[in-house]
Amino acid sequence: MAITTYNQISVPSFMYGTAWKKEATARLVQLAVESGFTAIDTANQLIHYQEALVGEALQSLAAKGIQREALFLQTKFTSVDGQDHRTPYDPAADLTTQVEQSFASSLQHLHTDYLDSYVLHAPFSRRGLGAADWQVWAAMEAFYEAGKTKTIGISNISAAQLTLLCQQARVKPMMVQNRCFAVTAWDQQVREICREQGIIYQGFSLLTANRDVIAAPEIHAIAAREGVGPAQVIFRFALQVGMLPLTGTTDPQHMSEDLAAARITLSADEVERIETLAL
Numbered sequence: 001m002a003i004t005t006y007n008q009i010s011v012p013s014f015m016y017g018t019a020w021k022k023e024a025t026a027r028l029v030q031l032a033v034e035s036g037f038t039a040i041d042t043a044n045q046l047i048h049y050q051e052a053l054v055g056e057a058l059q060s061l062a063a064k065g066i067q068r069e070a071l072f073l074q075t076k077f078t079s080v081d082g083q084d085h086r087t088p089y090d091p092a093a094d095l096t097t098q099v100e101q102s103f104a105s106s107l108q109h110l111h112t113d114y115l116d117s118y119v120l121h122a123p124f125s126r127r128g129l130g131a132a133d134w135q136v137w138a139a140m141e142a143f144y145e146a147g148k149t150k151t152i153g154i155s156n157i158s159a160a161q162l163t164l165l166c167q168q169a170r171v172k173p174m175m176v177q178n179r180c181f182a183v184t185a186w187d188q189q190v191r192e193i194c195r196e197q198g199i200i201y202q203g204f205s206l207l208t209a210n211r212d213v214i215a216a217p218e219i220h221a222i223a224a225r226e227g228v229g230p231a232q233v234i235f236r237f238a239l240q241v242g243m244l245p246l247t248g249t250t251d252p253q254h255m256s257e258d259l260a261a262a263r264i265t266l267s268a269d270e271v272e273r274i275e276t277l278a279l
């Protein structure tokens with residue numbers, strides 16, 4: 001299954017996330033693709049991600065006949081605040097240069113000459129958007145306009161910031177990637193803006209951020225009826241409300257199960273109940 005961005009790029013409906021996989025990254029990315037994932041999320045940020053090992057997996061997959069074009073690759077620019085001493089750019093350079101160096105290094109790590117999605121890991125400003133945010137966004141718009149990435153996006157963004165970005169950017173984001181907490185009605189405000197603007201909403205930590213909801217009897221009752229696990233009910237809910245979920249599983253069986261969530265169906269009442277389960 002695929003969804004389409006407002007600039008007509010086809011995006012797989014489920015994404016495999018590579019954070020915290022450390023030296024297992026290459027093996028797990030290969031397993032994920034062999035299990036059926038065609039979209040991979042990473043970041044040029046060594047604290048949490050091994051982007052170069054994602055690239056190593058891509059080379060092994062290419063040797064087995066799975067070509068670059070068959071995969072959707074997403075990576076991120078992470079500012080100095082989100083990095084340790086191993087910045088993939090000169091931290092003393094101006095921000096435009098930092099983004100350019102980080103982007104070039106991502107292409108090198110991933111053995112590709114284009115990205116499918118390039119994401120700003122987080123705004124610099126806690127509230128609103130400041131000069132640094134606009135400078136980085138302009139550099140990302142330039143990659144998009146030069147055809148170096150098919151889409152651009154932003155992560156860890158509030159509803160107010162996203163509204164501003166959509167109003168004032170030359171190119172508004174095609175992607176938003178946020179941690180999705182059930183206690184905020186699954187990031188309802190941001191999802192609503194995404195729906196209005198035709199932006200794809202990617203939800204991460206759907207399982208790890210919502211342990212109480214996953215343990216709820218309502219979720220277990222649906223899981224028992226469908227003969228699946230509670231994780232699949234959550235992923236199915238995400239798909240049914242129009243999100244693009246990420247999974248960070250390290251287990252091949254869970255990889256297949258997570259993808260199989262697309263095969264169950266929740267009633268409209270069940271979707272509504274899950275939307276408000278933690279409110």
Ligand SMILES: NC(=O)c1ccc[n+]([C@@H]2O[C@H](COP(=O)([O-])OP(=O)(O)OC[C@H]3O[C@@H](n4cnc5c(N)ncnc54)[C@H](OP(=O)(O)O)[C@@H]3O)[C@@H](O)[C@H]2O)c1
Pocket residue numbers: 016017018019020041042121155156177204205206207208209229231232246247248249250251254255257258
């Ligand atoms: N933009 C950002 O700032 C940001 C921040 C955090 C994460 N992310 C992205 O989002 C991705 C996913 O994040 P996450 O790891 O927190 O996601 P997650 O999928 O909510 O959590 C992964 C956990 O869920 C378990 N799990 C997955 N499928 C399962 C299943 N079918 N049954 C039981 N347990 C299951 C995994 O255990 P097993 O390994 O045992 O399956 C693992 O412990 C990351 O890898 C990263 O790409 C982005």
